[in-house]
Amino acid sequence: MAEVSLKNVEKRYAMVPVLSGLNLDIADGEFTVLVGPSGCGKTTTLNMIAGLESITGGTLRIGARDVTTLPPKDRDIAMVFQSYALFPHMTVRDNIAFGMKIRKTPKAEIETQIRQVAQRLRIDDLLDRLPKALSGGQRQRVALGRALVRRPGVFLMDEPLSNLDAKMRIEARSFLTKMHQEVGTTTVYVTHDQAEAMTMGSKIVVMNGGKIQQAAAPLEVYNRPANQFVAGFIGSPAMNFLRLVYDGNALLDQACRLRIEVPECRRAALAGQQGKTVTLGVRPEHFRILQPGAIPGSDSIAFNVDVVQHLGHEILLDLSAGDHRCIARLPPSDRSKLGDGRLFSIDMDHVHYFNGDSGENLIDYARQQ
Amino acid sequence: MASSASRFDDGTFVGFARRHVFVTMFGVAVPLLVFACFIGYPIVYTIYLSFFEWNGMAPQKKFVGLANYAYLLHDKYFYIALVNNAKWLIVSLVFPVSLGFLIAYVMKARLVFAPSLLRTIVFFPVTMSLIAVGLMFLLILNPVFGAFDTLLRSVGLGFLVHEWFGDYRIALYTLAVISGWAFTGMPMIFYFAGLGDVPKETFDAARIEGAGHWRMIRSVALPQLRPVTAIIVMLTLFESLRAFDLIAVLTKGAPFGMTNVLGYLVYMESFWNSRFGYGAALSVVILVIAGSLAAVLLGKVLKGAFDV
Numbered sequence: 083m084a085e086v087s088l089k090n091v092e093k094r095y096a097m098v099p100v101l102s103g104l105n106l107d108i109a110d111g112e113f114t115v116l117v118g119p120s121g122c123g124k125t126t127t128l129n130m131i132a133g134l135e136s137i138t139g140g141t142l143r144i145g146a147r148d149v150t151t152l153p154p155k156d157r158d159i160a161m162v163f164q165s166y167a168l169f170p171h172m173t174v175r176d177n178i179a180f181g182m183k184i185r186k187t188p189k190a191e192i193e194t195q196i197r198q199v200a201q202r203l204r205i206d207d208l209l210d211r212l213p214k215a216l217s218g219g220q221r222q223r224v225a226l227g228r229a230l231v232r233r234p235g236v237f238l239m240d241e242p243l244s245n246l247d248a249k250m251r252i253e254a255r256s257f258l259t260k261m262h263q264e265v266g267t268t269t270v271y272v273t274h275d276q277a278e279a280m281t282m283g284s285k286i287v288v289m290n291g292g293k294i295q296q297a298a299a300p301l302e303v304y305n306r307p308a309n310q311f312v313a314g315f316i317g318s319p320a321m322n323f324l325r326l327v328y329d330g331n332a333l334l335d336q337a338c339r340l341r342i343e344v345p346e347c348r349r350a351a352l353a354g355q356q357g358k359t360v361t362l363g364v365r366p367e368h369f370r371i372l373q374p375g376a377i378p379g380s381d382s383i384a385f386n387v388d389v390v391q392h393l394g395h396e397i398l399l400d401l402s403a404g405d406h407r408c409i410a411r412l413p414p415s416d417r418s419k420l421g422d423g424r425l426f427s428i429d430m431d432h433v434h435y436f437n438g439d440s441g442e443n444l445i446d447y448a449r450q451q
Numbered sequence: 452m453a454s455s456a457s458r459f460d461d462g463t464f465v466g467f468a469r470r471h472v473f474v475t476m477f478g479v480a481v482p483l484l485v486f487a488c489f490i491g492y493p494i495v496y497t498i499y500l501s502f503f504e505w506n507g508m509a510p511q512k513k514f515v516g517l518a519n520y521a522y523l524l525h526d527k528y529f530y531i532a533l534v535n536n537a538k539w540l541i542v543s544l545v546f547p548v549s550l551g552f553l554i555a556y557v558m559k560a561r562l563v564f565a566p567s568l569l570r571t572i573v574f575f576p577v578t579m580s581l582i583a584v585g586l587m588f589l590l591i592l593n594p595v596f597g598a599f600d601t602l603l604r605s606v607g608l609g610f611l612v613h614e615w616f617g618d619y620r621i622a623l624y625t626l627a628v629i630s631g632w633a634f635t636g637m638p639m640i641f642y643f644a645g646l647g648d649v650p651k652e653t654f655d656a657a658r659i660e661g662a663g664h665w666r667m668i669r670s671v672a673l674p675q676l677r678p679v680t681a682i683i684v685m686l687t688l689f690e691s692l693r694a695f696d697l698i699a700v701l702t703k704g705a706p707f708g709m710t711n712v713l714g715y716l717v718y719m720e721s722f723w724n725s726r727f728g729y730g731a732a733l734s735v736v737i738l739v740i741a742g743s744l745a746a747v748l749l750g751k752v753l754k755g756a757f758d759v
Contacts, residue, residue, distance in 0.1 A: 134655050155661035167652035171674040180670070181660030228656075 084145035084158060084235030084268055085110045086131060092139030093126055093292075101126055101292040104140065108285070113262050113269045115283030117276055118315070123292040124272045125240055131270060132238050133157050145235055157236075160229035164241040166221045168213040168228075174200075175209040178227045199227045219250045226258075230265070237269040243278065255281060276316050280304065288312045310441035313363045313434055319398060322408040324362040325438060328355045332380070333362055337404055343380030345430050351445050352435055359438030366398065368429040369410035371418070381430050385410075387422040401426070494738070500731035507727045519732035528708055529733065532716045535623050539712060540691040542627035543634065548683055550631075551638030556668060559646040570643065574636035584633045585700030592616065592625070616702050619709040626697050626710055634690060638683045645679035646672065681753040685745060692741050713737050
C-alpha cells in the first residue's frame with residue numbers, strides 16, 4: 083500500500099496547458115474518486131499517475147518514491163480500464179496470468195494466485211473462457227482480477243462501471259466498495275457519475291477545466307461546496323441557483339418581486355456584496371411547500387408548477403418564477419398539479435451564497451468551525 | 452399492399468429481393484455478367500485450351516487430352532519455376548510483410564520522427580509500375596557503374612559486391628527483394644490501419660504489466676491483427692504466383708532458367724515457344740496451387756482469423 087502525492091503537476095500538449103498546478107495528497111488506503119464533466123482532465127490525471135501520459139511539470143510521488151519519470155511498470159500500480167482492456171485472444175486464465183508471466187513468476191505460484199483471485203471474484207468457473215464469451219460484469223471482474231494479482235500499492239480505475247447497465251452498476255459499486263474494504267489498497271477512481279463518487283469514495287476530488295475545484299469527504303463536498311460549480315455538479319437533481327441582488331438585508335429580484343430575507347447569522351459573510359449579484363444555491367430537498375392560505379414568510383417564493391415527475395418514493399416539481407427555474411423534491415403525498423401556482427418556503431439554514439461573478443462560496447466554513 | 456410489403460419486409464436479402472425484383476435482378480446480373488465475361492470466360496477457356504495442342508496461329512487446335520499435363524509432370528523447367536515460386540513466396544512473406552508490419556508498428560507507437568513522411572516514402576513504390584522499378588534497379592545494380600556496388604566499395608564492403616542478376620545462386624533472391632521493396636508499402640498500410648483498430652487500452656494494460664515492445668508485438672498486436680495478416684498473406688501469395696514483370700525486365704529467366712517462375716514460364720511457353728496448350732495447362736496448375744494454398748491457409752493456419 084502507498085500514499086500518492088501530486089505537487090504542482092502540469093500537463094501540456096504542444097505548449098497548450100490542459101492541467102495546471104494540481105496539488106493532491108491521497109492517504110494510504112484511501113478510496114479517492116476523481117469526478118468531473120467530460121474533458122475536465124480527470125482521466126489525464128489518472129493516466130499521469132499510471133505513467134501512460136508524461137508529466138510536463140511538477141512531481142508525483144507514490145509511497146516514498148518520486149515516480150514522475152518512471153515507466154508504468156515500475157510505479158507499483160495496477161489499472162482497470164473503462165473498456166476493461168482484456169486481451170481478446172487470451173482466456174480469462176491467461177489474461178490474469180499475463181503480468182505474472184512477464185515478471186517470470188513461477189508457474190505453481192501463478193496457478194495459486196489465479197485460483198485465489200478467481201474464487202474471491204467468483205470467476206473460478208470462467209477461467210477457460212475467452213472474454214467474448216463473458217458478460218459485461220464478468221469482464222469487469224476479470225479486469226479486476228488481473229489488477230488484484232499484481233498486489234499493487236495503488237489501484238487506478240478509469241470509469242470501470244460505465245459499460246454496465248444500471249442494475250449491474252449498482253451491484254458492481256457495492257462489490258468494489260466491499261473489495262476495497264477487504265484489501266485496503268489505495269485506490270484512485272475516475273468517474274463522471276456523481277452518484278458513484280458519493281457512494282464509493284472516502285474522498286472526492288471534483289475537477290473542472292483542468293483544475294481541482296474541491297477535494298474533501300463526500301458529505302463535506304455535498305454540504306459545503308467550495309464554489310458554484312461543485313454545488314451544481316454534486317447532487318441529483320442539481321442544486322438550484324437564483325441570481326439575485328443583495329441589498330444588505332435581503333436578496334432581491336425587482337422584476338419578479340422576489341425578496342428573500344438573509345438570516346442575521348449570514349449577513350457578515352455577505353458584507354462585501356451589498357449592491358452586487360449573489361447566487362443563492364438551494365438544493366431540491368430544501369424547498370417546503372406551503373398549504374393554500376398560509377401566510378408568506380420572509381423566505382417564501384410563489385412558483386408555477388411546470389412539470390410534475392412522480393418517482394414513486396418522491397415527487398420532483400419543475401418550477402418557474404419569472405426567469406428563475408427550480409426543481410423541488412417533495413414527498414409522494416404531495417398533490418401539486420401541472421399549472422398550479424404554489425407557495426414555497428426555503429430552508430435558509432441549508433442554502434448557499436455564491437459570489438455572482440467568481441462563483442466562490444461566500445461562507446467560510448473553515449472559519450465557522 | 453401494406454400487408455404484402457410487411458410480409459416480405461423481414462430485414463433479410465430475400466425479403467428485400469422479393470419487394471424490389473427489378474433492382475435485385477439488375478444489381479446481381481450486371482456484376483455477374485462482368486465477372487462471367489472478364490474472369491469466368493478466360494478461366495474456362497484456359498482450362499479448355501489446356502487439352503489442346505495449338506501454336507496460336509493455326510485455325511485448328513489438336514485435341515491431346517491430358518498430354519499437356521503428362522508432359523508437365525516431367526518438365527524440369529516446371530519444377531525449377533515451382534521451387535523458385537516457393538522461394539519467392541518465402542522471401543515475400545519474410546521481407547516485405549515483416550518489414551511492413553515493423554514500420555507500421557513504430558509509426559503507431561510513435562517511435563520515429565515524422566511518421567507521416569515515413570509512411571508516404573514507404574508507400575510510394577507501391578504506386579510505381581514494376582517495369583519502372585525493374586529499370587531503375589537495373590541501373591542501381593549495374594555491375595559496372597551501379598550505385599549500389601559503388602556504395603558498398605566506398606564503405607569498405609567491396610567483398611559483398613556481386614553480379615546481382617548474373618550469379619545463379621542469388622539472382623532470384625535479388626529479384627524477390629526488389630519485388631519486396633516495391634511491395635512493402637502494401638502490408639505497411641494494411642497493418643497501420645489494422646493497428647488503429649486494436650484498442651489502445653490493451654497496449655496500455657500490457658505496458659502497465661511490464662511488457663516491452665517485443666512482447667507487445669507478439670502477445671498483443673499480432674494476435675489481434677490476424678484478419679489483417681490473413682488478407683496480407685493471401686495478397687502476398689497471389690502476388691508471388693503472378694510474379695512476371697520484374698523477371699521480364701531484369702533477367703528474362705536467366706541465368707540458365709534459374710530465375711524462371713511459373714508466371715514467366717507460361718509467357719515463355721505460350722508466346723516464345725508457341726505452345727498455347729501447354730501454357731494453358733501451366734496456368735491451370737497455377738490456379739490449382741493458388742486455390743489449394745489459400746484453402747489450406749484459411750482453413751488451417753489462419754483458421755478463425757475473421758471471427759470477431
